[in-house]
Amino acid sequence: MSREQSPEERARHAVEAAWRIEWPRLVAGLTRLSRDIGTAEELAQDALVAALEQWPRDGVPPRPGAWLMLTAQHRAVDRIRRDTTYARKLAMFGGDLANGPDEMAEPESEAESIEDDLLRLIFTACHPVLAPPTRVALTLRLIGGLTTEEIARAYIVQQPRWPSGSSGPNERSQRSTFLTKYPAVTN
Numbered sequence: 001m002s003r004e005q006s007p008e009e010r011a012r013h014a015v016e017a018a019w020r021i022e023w024p025r026l027v028a029g030l031t032r033l034s035r036d037i038g039t040a041e042e043l044a045q046d047a048l049v050a051a052l053e054q055w056p057r058d059g060v061p062p063r064p065g066a067w068l069m070l071t072a073q074h075r076a077v078d079r080i081r082r083d084t085t086y087a088r089k090l091a092m093f094g095g096d097l098a099n100g101p102d103e104m105a106e107p108e109s110e111a112e113s114i115e116d117d118l119l120r121l122i123f124t125a126c127h128p129v130l131a132p133p134t135r136v137a138l139t140l141r142l143i144g145g146l147t148t149e150e151i152a153r154a155y156i157v158q159q160p161r162w163p164s165g166s167s168g169p170n171e172r173s174q175r176s177t178f179l180t181k182y183p184a185v186t187n
Contacts, residue, residue, distance in 0.1 A: 007056065007059075010060070011055040011056040011060055012052070012055075012056065014055060014064060015051045015052055015055055015064075017064075018051070018064035018067075018068060019048055019051075019068070020145060021065065022064070022065040022068055022069070023044065023145040024118060024121065024142060024143050024144075024145060025117070025118060026040075026044040026047065026068055026069055026072055027041055027044055027121060027142055028040075028117035028118045028120060028121035028142075029069060029072075029073070029117045030043045030072055030073070030076055031117070031120070031121055031124070032117050032120065033073065033076045033077075033080075034076055034079070034080070037121075037124065037142070039076075039079070043072045043075050043076050044068075044072050046071075046075050047068045047069075047072035047075065048068070050071050051064075051067070051068060051071070121142055122139065122143055124142075125138035125139040125141075126139060133155070137151050137155070140154070
């Protein structure tokens with residue numbers, strides 16, 4: 001005896017399904033824009049919150065993954081504009097009082113560019129500067145979409161503990177600028 005779901009429940013299930021399927025693509029595309037994995041994850045989560053608020057009210061869009069990406073990209077552009085304005089005003093009024101937030105990295109040269117966002121994210125997660133267990137954990141989290149709890153169970157460790165050689169998300173954020181620069185690709 002299955003009862004019929006309300007429109008809100010259907011929308012919530014649609015959001016959950018779209019999130020599970022589109023998470024790696026969202027983070028990969030947003031990492032290209034923001035040049036920071038931590039920021040990309042925040043932007044993707046902002047899009048998730050927007051979907052949870054809007055889809056029950058307005059209905060599920062025809063292409064949920066595209067909707068999530070577009071919403072997150074708009075938020076990324078807003079953040080870049082806000083950071084640029086902040087840096088400009090700080091330079092104008094504050095001079096050398098502070099270096100300000102991490103500046104967005106300069107765009108890559110064409111020789112260093114990896115066009116496929118998902119492939120770029122895989123290379124970032126598997127960067128040689130990271131310890132092998134950290135590479136596996138990041139790949140499972142960013143590409144596989146597994147939660148921290150699921151990864152901890154796979155490693156048979158307590159959730160707060162991260163693989164050897166990593167202090168977790170903070171270290172990942174600190175290294176993300178370095179990790180998103182790639183050696184030149186030769187043909």
